[in-house]
Amino acid sequence: MEGVPLGVRKGAWTEEEDNLLKKCIETNGEGKWHQVPFKAGLNRCRKSCRLRWLNYLRPNIKRGSFGVDEVDLIVRLHKLLGNRQVRPSWSLIAGRLPGRTANDVKNYWNTHLQKKLIPQIEVVKVKTPRMMETKAIRPRPRTFSKNLIWLKSKTTAIANIETRNNLFKQLSPPLSPPRDDGISWWENMFVDLEINKEITLSIDGSNEEKWHEKETQGILAIGDSSVQGESDWNDIFIDKMDLWDL
DNA sequence: AAGAGAGACAACCGCCTCAAG
DNA sequence: ACTTGAGGCGGTTGTCTCTCT
Numbered sequence: 064m065e066g067v068p069l070g071v072r073k074g075a076w077t078e079e080e081d082n083l084l085k086k087c088i089e090t091n092g093e094g095k096w097h098q099v100p101f102k103a104g105l106n107r108c109r110k111s112c113r114l115r116w117l118n119y120l121r122p123n124i125k126r127g128s129f130g131v132d133e134v135d136l137i138v139r140l141h142k143l144l145g146n147r148q149v150r151p152s153w154s155l156i157a158g159r160l161p162g163r164t165a166n167d168v169k170n171y172w173n174t175h176l177q178k179k180l181i182p183q184i185e186v187v188k189v190k191t192p193r194m195m196e197t198k199a200i201r202p203r204p205r206t207f208s209k210n211l212i213w214l215k216s217k218t219t220a221i222a223n224i225e226t227r228n229n230l231f232k233q234l235s236p237p238l239s240p241p242r243d244d245g246i247s248w249w250e251n252m253f254v255d256l257e258i259n260k261e262i263t264l265s266i267d268g269s270n271e272e273k274w275h276e277k278e279t280q281g282i283l284a285i286g287d288s289s290v291q292g293e294s295d296w297n298d299i300f301i302d303k304m305d306l307w308d309l
Numbered sequence: 310a311a312g313a314g315a316g317a318c319a320a321c322c323g324c325c326t327c328a329a330g
Numbered sequence: 331a332c333t334t335g336a337g338g339c340g341g342t343t344g345t346c347t348c349t350c351t
Binding site: 097 | 340
């Protein structure tokens with residue numbers, strides 16, 4: 064790790080260290096990770112503290128095996144956001160799975176899904192020679208200067224977001240029953256899809272138009288076996304039913 | 310019972326981006 | 331314009347546990 068001070072403790076965390084870190088974050092809040100080791104009285108580097116908190120100690124972290132719907136979502140989002148040209152955005156995917164961390168998702172993908180899915184994707188690639196390249200520009204976390212104009216006009220920005228969300232609600236049919244936690248995560252995903260419109264697919268012009276159509280219809284349209292044959296686009300996705308056989 | 314191999318997951322590493330100076 | 335340091339990311343490794351022979 065770059066900048067790791069000499070003599071800093073490494074390896075598995077002890078219960079005592081966990082308690083110190085938890086106490087420190089509860090008192091001072093998240094962030095300012097460079098101060099955390101000192102404030103908590105830990106002989107660990109800032110990155111180690113941050114990782115331990117985010118992946119293990121943070122409240123509401125869901126442990127245990129992944130559910131079928133979670134696996135389904137991981138596969139779909141990995142197709143959408145990640146491919147061999149760019150890094151898959153595990154944090155973005157994890158953001159759609161309440162209680163799951165990016166590390167969890169990444170580990171699950173590497174140990175459970177990668178070996179099973181990659182061969183299928185390779186077959187699909189051979190079937191679709193027209194798909195030359197998929198380019199995704201994933202959003203990265205940003206911190207903004209206080210002087211940014213659009214931050215100053217907060218009211219306008221919020222109004223725009225509300226208008227956009229209402230539009231998506233109108234466009235999107237009810238796709239899944241509400242979850243127990245009351246969070247309509249599919250709905251949120253549509254909103255994010257709109258935000259991430261930079262996700263472009265360098266396919267030919269006719270398919271590009273279809274992509275935009277599908278984008279507004281929602282992610283469930285992608286790979287839906289009922290529209291197989293409508294365009295070559297569908298061929299690159301594994302049929303939803305195949306997922307249950309994993 | 311014991312050793313080998315596979316699987317699962319926690320943790321580390323190196324890199325990138327950005328704000329601040 | 332350049333440098334520095336913090337925050338954050340994905341890739342990789344280390345270690346523990348389980349299963350099989």
